[in-house]
Amino acid sequence: MxxxxxxxxxxxxxxxxxxxxxxxxxxxxxxxxxxxxxxxxxxxxxxxxxxxxxxxxxxxxxxxxxxxxxxxxxxxxxxxxxxxxxxxxxxxxxxxxxxxxxxxxxxxxxxxxxxxxxxxxxxxxxxxxxxxxxxxxxxxxxxxxxxxxxxxxxxxxxxxxxxxxxxxxxxxxxxxxxxxxxxxxxxxxxxxxxxxxxxxxxxxxxxxxxxxxxxxxxxxxxxxxxxxxxxxxxxxxxxxxxxxxxxxxxxxSFGLNGHNPYLEKNLPTIENPLAAFEQKTNAPLLAAPSQVFFIVMESYDAWPLQQKYASLNLTNELSNLASKGIYLDNVLPAASSTMNSLSSLMSGIAYAGVNMSRIGPQKPTSKMSIFSQVEQLGYKSRFYYGGLLSWQNVGEYALSQGVDKVFSAVDAGGKGSAGVWGIDDGQLFDLVDKTTNDKSFNLIMSGSYHGPFNLDLDQYGYPFKSLADYPKEIQALGDDLLDPYVLGHLWYSDKMLGQFVRKMEQRYPDALFIITGDHYGRRYLHHQPDLYELTHVPIVIYGKGVNSNWVAKDQLASHMDIAPTLLNLIAPKNTEFYSMGQSLLNAPQKERTVFGFQTIRTETELWRGDLSSIYEYQKIDPLDKTRLSPNHKPEFKAVDSQTEQAYNQYMATAWHLLTRGMD
Incomplete structure (x- = not known):
């Protein structure tokens, strides 16, 4: 049976x-x-x-x-x-x-x-x-x-x-x-x-x-x-x-014991790489502030600050600070990802395709470290991150670059409404407020303008609930626009930034603020952003005594220029330092060429991509920042050999400084 x-x-x-x-x-x-x-x-x-x-x-x-x-x-x-x-x-x-x-x-x-x-x-x-x-x-x-x-x-x-x-x-x-x-x-x-x-x-x-x-x-x-x-x-x-x-x-695999990958085109070998980056400060333009806040905003790219998008009011707080201080939008980030850009800003070594956060802790502190150089001016250095310090090894990396103390989401209760990435920007800035004292340099890495985008924006008064709430001229761009709820996280980050600056200004009237984006955000209002919108971030320098006329508004810059500019603002005359960038307070240099990883920018031209294979090109038109209709891409133009060689030399030096050290 x-x-x-x-x-x-x-x-x-x-x-x-x-x-x-x-x-x-x-x-x-x-x-x-x-x-x-x-x-x-x-x-x-x-x-x-x-x-x-x-x-x-x-x-x-x-x-x-x-x-x-x-x-x-x-x-x-x-x-x-x-x-x-x-x-x-x-x-x-x-x-x-x-x-x-x-x-x-x-x-x-x-x-x-x-x-x-x-x-x-x-x-x-x-x-x-x-x-x-x-x-x-x-x-x-x-x-x-x-x-x-x-x-x-x-x-x-x-x-x-x-x-x-x-x-x-x-x-x-x-x-x-x-x-x-x-x-x-x-x-x-x-x-x-x-x-x-x-x-x-x-x-x-x-x-x-x-x-x-x-x-x-x-x-x-x-x-x-x-x-x-x-x-x-x-x-x-x-x-x-x-x-x-x-x-x-x-x-x-990154060639730690191998050949410098950027020296394959008849470039000279790297000898005494620091020699070319030794600099001295001019007379300081500001009295040394009691607090310096260097704020790196997650995915805070340059396009929302352009005049053609002003009606969205997404970045009113930073725009307000920019109107009172130094504002640059022709700025290339060090990399297209958070940790790689952040590593460059901390160490002073340009990102060259090598994972700094893993290699850096195995090496001596970089002589170009921003933490080490401001500490010589009498500042205590601190690093604040709204997530966990184990992310991308960021806590260990910051300590390897000489920071005195690190803070993370754990120090503010662990989680915010965002949950996945840690605490919200409002909580992060509150943490900075509670722990700031003495004479300090504070590097702050925000995180709210990052997926999965689950903040309750209604409690903050965010105005856009649907595409129909966008201004008419924005709606005219088409039906396939970025979800306003996603953009609301940029609006929230900007709002928290403004509140923090005002609070610190009241507490420390002489405080100096330097604000930039870690990289372009990879999220755009419409699906036809030009190459400029795909590559640039802003830099704002704001504080008591800062004069907007010190730097031309159309000055080309990169992340590597922030540290030498800061030192030239506040350090005593003839202070020696090392930097792969240069002070933006020097005479205007319209003929300058600036580099980011796989990105090259001149006054009128922009390239992005792998120079050994395929890359994009755009001729810069100032009108692109004011006209809403996307401009047609210009015909391709190859990078000239002199510029390509300069880029490879720059990256070869960065690769050497990270993997081989300072000698």
Missing amino acids: FDSHTAPASRWLQFVKESGRIATLWFAGVLLFMSFRVFFLIYFKDRITAQLDADAIFATLKAGFAFDSAATGVCFSIAFLLNCILQPMHLGHWVSKARLYTGRIFFIVTTLLCIVSVTYITEYGSQFNYFMLEGLKDDQQAIALTVVEQYKPWGSLLSLVILLALTFKINKVVDQKHYKFVNRLFTTCIYKRTILIILIVVLFVCAIRGSFETRPASRKWSAVTADAFVNNLVINPFRSFIYAIKDYNDLQ
Whole structure:
């Protein structure tokens, strides 16, 4: 009487039982990782400098669980997928073998990494990183002897043996477990089976993602507390080992030990690169302010400030500051992404296609670092970021460039309404307000004008609810305009910026403000932006005594010019400094050519793209800033050889300064 059901039921029950065994091993792996994390927190408690309350510890364990789940889930994914494929084919014994051997390999590797991580943290103060693989080039026998003599790892070896025996026992017990209760799940109903299969698959996917949320476990979300050491423990040894390999390979692929990629066109080799960038200040134009606020606005590009878009009133606050101070809109950012531009602004080294935030901390502080140079003038330096300091390694990078103190979303309660990226700009500026004191230089990186764009704009009085609310002349551009709700986040960032400047002005009447965008925003009002709108950011310098006539409004500039301009504004005469840019306070230089990464700008011409392959060209027409109708693209014009060689020399020097150092 079982003929019609026995075979299918057997395969069905074996699938469910194998899923249960895999889930049990997943749980054991997560428990192993979490146990070591708790052990690290207790064993290395002396390395924890911040006061951790119950919420901070819970946040650490919660974020750690996501990494543990993902690491374990990925390792057992092969066994799970084979279970889905082979069970219906009467090949369940191969599934059992795959799960058995996967479990053994996983627990051997995981236990070994966790045990070794104890010694590594003791020596380097962090889990596995780039330096780990550098040891492969050293005398490995000497390293082994040093470990034996210095750390006497007999206790670790004993722990390793005990844990391996325990995990092998768990693996064996799971393999022999019959899961009799699973028999209750037997059903001939195809719908019930389908629902159960979907549930198993969904749980499996969530396990390997480490999250039921929209974002999976990722390194950039690991800085959940105010203590850098605790944040480092959020990522388990297995995942940190994988990141270490990836970072090492990235560094190698960028040519850290190879040939300068910009010296392939008969350019001279780089010798004494700093010599060309040594400068001295003129007599200061301002008395040294008590506070300097260098504000880098997320995706704050130049186009919303143009006269032709003024009716939108998106950037009234910055426009107001620009009308009272120095305002430039012919400015090229260092890069097209936040971290790369920010790295250049911090270090003074132009972005040349190399990930500075990973390489920079492995090198001495740049002699062109803006933090180091303002500190010589008696300022305390601070860096504020509205997200987590683990994002793009930004916290470690800022410290590597000499900043005195870093602040992040953690210092302001953790999350704002934006959630994903950290605190809102209003909260960020409040944090700056609360922590500003003494004579300080404050570099602030905002973040609200960034996806997923989920602020409640009504509470701030944002006027545009639909495209019909746009001014008539804007509506005339077409029906396919940028969502006003998205633009509202730019409006909000600008509003918070204006409130902050006014508040600081009242508190510090002599404060100096320098404001720019990190890069062009990649969001445009219509779908026919010209090349200018696709590449430029503004610079505004505002404060007591700042005269707009000091710099011509049509002056060409780049991010690299901000630091030397600041020093020439406030530093004593003949102060020596290094910069790849130049002070904008010098005589007008209309014949100047400025560079950004894969971008070249002259007074009348603009190029963007890879000079070795395809790039765009535009002849600059001043009327483009006032007329709404998009201008037709001009005919292509090739970059002349002299300009191309100057660009390659500039980038070759930046590449050398980052990867080879200052010599």
